[in-house]
Amino acid sequence: xxxxxxxxxxxxxxxxxxxxxxxxxxxxxxxxxxxxxxxxxxxxxxxxxxxxxxxxxxxxxxxxxxxxxxxxxxxxxxxxxxxxxxxxxxxxxxxxxxxxxx
Amino acid sequence: xxxxxxxxxxxxxxxxxxxxxxxxxxxxxxxxxxxxxxxxxxxxxxxxxxxxxxxxxxxxxxxxxxxxxxxxxxxxxxxxxxxxxxxxxxxxxxxxxxxxxx
Numbered sequence: 001x002x003x004x005x006x007x008x009x010x011x012x013x014x015x016x017x018x019x020x021x022x023x024x025x026x027x028x029x030x031x032x033x034x035x036x037x038x039x040x041x042x043x044x045x046x047x048x049x050x051x052x053x054x055x056x057x058x059x060x061x062x063x064x065x066x067x068x069x070x071x072x073x074x075x076x077x078x079x080x081x082x083x084x085x086x087x088x089x090x091x092x093x094x095x096x097x098x099x100x101x102x
Numbered sequence: 103x104x105x106x107x108x109x110x111x112x113x114x115x116x117x118x119x120x121x122x123x124x125x126x127x128x129x130x131x132x133x134x135x136x137x138x139x140x141x142x143x144x145x146x147x148x149x150x151x152x153x154x155x156x157x158x159x160x161x162x163x164x165x166x167x168x169x170x171x172x173x174x175x176x177x178x179x180x181x182x183x184x185x186x187x188x189x190x191x192x193x194x195x196x197x198x199x200x201x202x203x204x
Contacts, residue, residue, distance in 0.1 A: 090147035
């Protein structure tokens with residue numbers, strides 16, 4: 001399983017912006033059958049620092065993650081969000097199947 | 103599913119330290135039956151910034167995550183890693199089941 005996590009420091013994350021971003025996340029889930037899970041929401045960690053929002057996505061492998069990166073719906077979502085993104089840190093990890101050697 | 107991600111900027115992450123941390127991760131997987139998945143390794147994202155290492159853990163819910171936080175094996179792992187941790191950002195998110203309302 002490939003885990004893709006994007007921690008974001010958002011500016012002016014008002015209700016219309018949050019609703020618009022959630023609508024894009026729903027489109028990603030509905031339109032990209034190779035996306036295993038996809039979620040936009042609050043980072044509730046006590047050590048979140050300035051990164052109060054997150055996108056978490058899981059894929060079967062790195063290739064499906066690359067397909068998502070270049071998909072039209074993700075490109076549109078990025079353009080919609082861009083004016084509100086003050087800072088981003090990403091985390092990509094390929095997790096071995098449980099029980100396999102690491 | 104509760105996703106717990108810890109992005110780390112590590113100092114002096116030499117081979118013995120990495121092997122020791124991986125051994126703790128293996129103990130977490132072996133000893134805590136409520137941990138759904140648990141992985142320590144490199145953050146391969148191009149936008150990783152200074153956070154080159156990560157722990158990714160998944161649990162059924164927030165309560166199991168709290169059990170893990172206070173477990174002896176995790177406390178020992180934290181003490182082992184502490185001298186090497188220059189900076190940490192955490193991300194905690196409760197993901198709705200796929201297909202449920204968000």
